[in-house]
Amino acid sequence: MAVQTSTRLERSEVEKLVREVLTQRLRGQINPPPVRERSAASPRSAGGPPNPLVVNVSARHMHVTPTDVETLFGPGAKLTKLKDLYQQGEFASEQLVTLVGPRQRIIPNVRILGPVRDYTQVELSYTDGVYLGIDLPLRISGNHEGTPGITILGPKGAITINEGVIRAERHVHMSTADMAYYGVKDHDYLKLKIDGPCGVVYDHVKVRYHPKVVLEVHIDTDEGNACDLDSATHMELVKE
Amino acid sequence: MAVQTSTRLERSEVEKLVREVLTQRLRGQINPPPVRERSAASPRSAGGPPNPLVVNVSARHMHVTPTDVETLFGPGAKLTKLKDLYQQGEFASEQLVTLVGPRQRIIPNVRILGPVRDYTQVELSYTDGVYLGIDLPLRISGNHEGTPGITILGPKGAITINEGVIRAERHVHMSTADMAYYGVKDHDYLKLKIDGPCGVVYDHVKVRYHPKVVLEVHIDTDEGNACDLDSATHMELVKE
Numbered sequence: 477m478a479v480q481t482s483t484r485l486e487r488s489e490v491e492k493l494v495r496e497v498l499t500q501r502l503r504g505q506i507n508p509p510p511v512r513e514r515s516a517a518s519p520r521s522a523g524g525p526p527n528p529l530v531v532n533v534s535a536r537h538m539h540v541t542p543t544d545v546e547t548l549f550g551p552g553a554k555l556t557k558l559k560d561l562y563q564q565g566e567f568a569s570e571q572l573v574t575l576v577g578p579r580q581r582i583i584p585n586v587r588i589l590g591p592v593r594d595y596t597q598v599e600l601s602y603t604d605g606v607y608l609g610i611d612l613p614l615r616i617s618g619n620h621e622g623t624p625g626i627t628i629l630g631p632k633g634a635i636t637i638n639e640g641v642i643r644a645e646r647h648v649h650m651s652t653a654d655m656a657y658y659g660v661k662d663h664d665y666l667k668l669k670i671d672g673p674c675g676v677v678y679d680h681v682k683v684r685y686h687p688k689v690v691l692e693v694h695i696d697t698d699e700g701n702a703c704d705l706d707s708a709t710h711m712e713l714v715k716e
Numbered sequence: 717m718a719v720q721t722s723t724r725l726e727r728s729e730v731e732k733l734v735r736e737v738l739t740q741r742l743r744g745q746i747n748p749p750p751v752r753e754r755s756a757a758s759p760r761s762a763g764g765p766p767n768p769l770v771v772n773v774s775a776r777h778m779h780v781t782p783t784d785v786e787t788l789f790g791p792g793a794k795l796t797k798l799k800d801l802y803q804q805g806e807f808a809s810e811q812l813v814t815l816v817g818p819r820q821r822i823i824p825n826v827r828i829l830g831p832v833r834d835y836t837q838v839e840l841s842y843t844d845g846v847y848l849g850i851d852l853p854l855r856i857s858g859n860h861e862g863t864p865g866i867t868i869l870g871p872k873g874a875i876t877i878n879e880g881v882i883r884a885e886r887h888v889h890m891s892t893a894d895m896a897y898y899g900v901k902d903h904d905y906l907k908l909k910i911d912g913p914c915g916v917v918y919d920h921v922k923v924r925y926h927p928k929v930v931l932e933v934h935i936d937t938d939e940g941n942a943c944d945l946d947s948a949t950h951m952e953l954v955k956e
Contacts (some may be wrong), residue, residue: 676942698938699942
């Protein structure tokens, strides 16, 4: 059994600590959220796949319409770029919002990913869904039929959407060359095998074709944390 | 594209909403935590395993020494049973604590599981670790060498432990009959295969033998949410 020591804290120290934490939380001063929490890539080898396999964890985020940007951030507001994402033209914006769920719990500092879309959508993990009290449907981006809504607070206004809150299905962005190499077509499924101390195989990774994308798997934070993507020693896509 | 409507909220409504949420958060009135968040079981069949395979998600929790119970809850305090757990003699107590991490973020309402131990230990998911700012080591319960510490607040006092904060390794509790059926011995590893919409195979599920346990796999909330255990259609343990 490991030796363990516990230190009693004085009441005044505890009160000071709690006061500091709560003050920071109310002011929203604690840590801006990451753009992508984790990322891992497998190198290319001769005779191997045409492109390196990149796996990115999508932290909770949202997409917005131009109209909703103005409601949340004020008349004339536009998304401003904080950082480019791996897919060309996609970016993490500087704009952050607060989500208010049906259990009256909030998640602050949720980042908007640009460019603007013709729909407003919130992508959360099941851990977020349990916290907020939302039973998240598993969907591919843009498929909102029958999905739940949410209230979103920005610095200049708030909106309530009637639908558009989802857990994103695991998916892999593929170009023609990638689909040819893996022997799949758009909307097929592959397995993602991740070796390491928390090794895992994820079934049902949906192929999403676009001629101009770079090969990239997206999983959410629950999936990224379940396999501890940082410690992955090998990753590959295999046929289901 | 789905039709979507966004509703503007009046500033007064937003202010009221935020005030209500923050007041509830500060008072800790929002929702007691679940004891186990999810559970799933595979039925037995003729010629199959000697015991049904039960998979339980361990929500964040802690174990405590009798001394630390008294520091946190007052002189003479003892753990009181809220609910029996699946393993005989184990129980979720009525006692809750608040964790304060190194980034000065807090997680309230963390449940103590009894009976008391001869060590104090906090078991968190990686999602919790990222939130608190703790780089969690992957350990089997009780193995604390070189693990990080944390500050723990109770209603009557607080402690700071110098070690004992871990992510629990995926594991399966097995009796002699279970080990014989699966062809494994104590500390061996198996894979846990979970079929369903978020199907997954978890590698490195460690066998933990005790003559009196019932067959039970423990995974954490990241793992339970990554595979959406609620929607599992089939589960089995297979050789690595």
